[in-house]
Amino acid sequence: MKRITPVFWISLVIAVAFIIWGAAATENMNAVTGEIQGFITGQFGWFYLLAATIFVGFAIYLIFSPLGRIKLGDQDEEPEYNYLTWFSFLFTAGMGIGLVFWGAAEPLYHLFDPNPAETVEDDAQAAGMALRYSFFHWGVHPWAIYSIVALSLAYFKFRKKSPGVMSAAFEPLLGDRVNGGIGTTINVIVVFATIFGVATSLGFGTAQIGGGLAQVTPLENTTFLQLMIVLVVTVLYMISSQTGLNVGIKYLSKTNIILAGFLMLFLLFAGPTNYIMNAFTQTFGGYLQNFIGMSFRIDTFNPESTWVEDWTIFYWAWWIAWAPFVGTFIARVSRGRTIREFVVGVIAVPTIFGALWFSVFGGTAINLQLEQGIDIYSTIADSGEESALFAVLAQFNFGTIMSILAILLIASFFITSADSATFVLGMQTTNGSLNPPNSVKFVWGVVQSSAAAILLLAGGLAALQTAAIIAAFPFAIIMIFMIISLMKALKADTIPEKKAKR
Template structure:
């Protein structure tokens, strides 16, 4: 087996112990994690809010700074993938399952339980707020977090020749000696730990929605934990098969398939549903999103007796994105060699944000239109069964809804496989000293452990357990992200001085 680092063994032991704890009869894992999550949300919600906004501001600053022209690689390096494939790969790894899961579920939930404490449910104002906050939670902020991690890893890996691990980014800040010692090992362990549970959350969402969709569409099928386990087992076999083919075959082809299926489903619903309403809704909401972005970025409710909404939604999302960032960041970095910093950040920020906004407008807009104008009760399915069935509940009211539901299930499955496949690659890379082609045995081990972690979380608390662990694992990595930004900026300053010296010498 390929040479693995200390982080591999430490992370492996911790992951196995966690799975064993959850599988133990009468395990108190759900109670313990819920208590920890409650403490973190109450005491550090503001920290998540300020940090996520700070990462976005830092990314935007770099676009307009003098460092934007620097390449993620040597000066003569060219991008390895064309734009379409690049966007497909980063998008599939970054948000695929989540968009399908929450595309209709989040807007319809906000419409019936508005983020504004004084907003009347199911009102026009509630509809506007519902879509605006859906854009907010899936827009610039999460991609700003991803961009910072990916940029740091790609810059140090491809331009400086450093190992493709998180700790290598901190060399300018704490020195190479400390990075190669216990501090560096701890940093990489935190990144791997956050990745395991961040990805497990998304895999759990995927299993929940596939099981929910099957139960909703076919009589005689029940959405049980057993069915969810069977789905995870089946998908594990599929994504491990894909992982064996490598980055340029399995993940590349699956990512392109995902985009085709996603576009097919989205454009069908756009034109089969209330087209004018959807596009008007998209246009007006995107404007209000841009206008109110500063306010939403710092919104807390310190004077409200019921301030749980921000914690249950915004703080959870920021924690979820941060816990996903070492995984998505490493993967985006791997496929972004040869692009300039300006090109990279603009691509990572703008394209997924606009596409995500259109996605929510189509699926969430259709669901809200069905309730507001046609009197259909989509929300009762959400509250009675779960957010995972909102998409299927909405599709049953449009032409060819049954066929579209089958395509949706197929899309969820391919997103599921792509995310898990990408995660095994990233975990393998992070635990083999940054190898760009991790050993198949290493990827296999992480694939099995990811599936086991997702299964345990579902068995011990379902969606609540998944959300809880995401928030817990993301807190230490938020601190690391801040240090990474400082270290990266310090290295940019050094690079700028070198570039300036070269220019002066050439002028002479």
């Protein structure tokens, strides 16, 4: 652990203090963090909407700008990973476990509790709106947020040969001050958001694995079962983390893509195939058609409604909180790609895949609910969101086998996300080392699992999630200055000549 920085020790102290607070005074932590989050989302919801849309606009600008020809590395450098491996990294790090958790549940929530700003006259309109907002929340905006952070890190690391830490992206603005207190503060915020954002997802993943086991075995989804799941998965991802990026994470990411693709194809053809593809086609068109309106919609003229705060603003804050983790990881695996290729790949491919995923799982859930009279929504109300996927799969032949496959997929995502997070935390606390020491990754792995386990036991996962979202507010401001710094560096760079057409 010779290469660790002050960021490591400061972040470790803060993380341990927060975990102790959550375990010893759960209600107090829930109350305090909830009040802070309520103030931020209530008073600065407009800021999140504008910031997320600015990030989308900047990403689109880079796609069509001559700056898009600049490579993330030396201009003659080739990509480190092929497309399949690269896309599997993107999908796994970005939101794999979230798609599995919310794929069937979120559209059903929107079906029965639609955005009051939308005109919904019947079930058909409610169903279309439900899928459209699921596309919206998991589509272009989150991946544009990720792309800004990842692009900045990759550009300064591989093109400018700077350390692979978040503060290095501000050198054009701050100069040598990035090596002082300001840089340390930026990096500590990054580590804080990563620890608690990932730990919360591990908690949700644990709950869903427990829900799946309760579906296919005599076991009950108790806290004890969930703690045993955390223990087993922790051992597995700690083993994986010791093998490095090109072994554990690489092969797990490809496994995730294969399992997810198989599960999705099964339900696509076992379920209402024509209904799903019609829903995908129509909803994707509706998403594009209403993109600008949804991006700026807030409950200004309906102050009694909190729908936008509870969903859209919450999601934008959550994606920003995840951006340091996902952005750092995507940057690490994107060396050698042009800016244009990078932005298109990071935004377009996951957005289309996510839309298809929600069409298959959410569309099937809606079809079962409205067309076949099978009340999936009541199952969610009784057993929690983690039960939605298994309630849908149970309606089809081989449903038990598919549920077991889904449990394996969630566990694999769990292991990969935790493994990736230890890698990112290792990078950020060892001055950007591309291969952090195993001892540092081990420490962060223990911290992540301890946070998830202790707060599962104490019932403090909601506050943990809230804490990560609170960290998103300063990081959104950091991202705006990151864009300014990146543009300053790009304009001073040499833009390669456009290749002549043959």
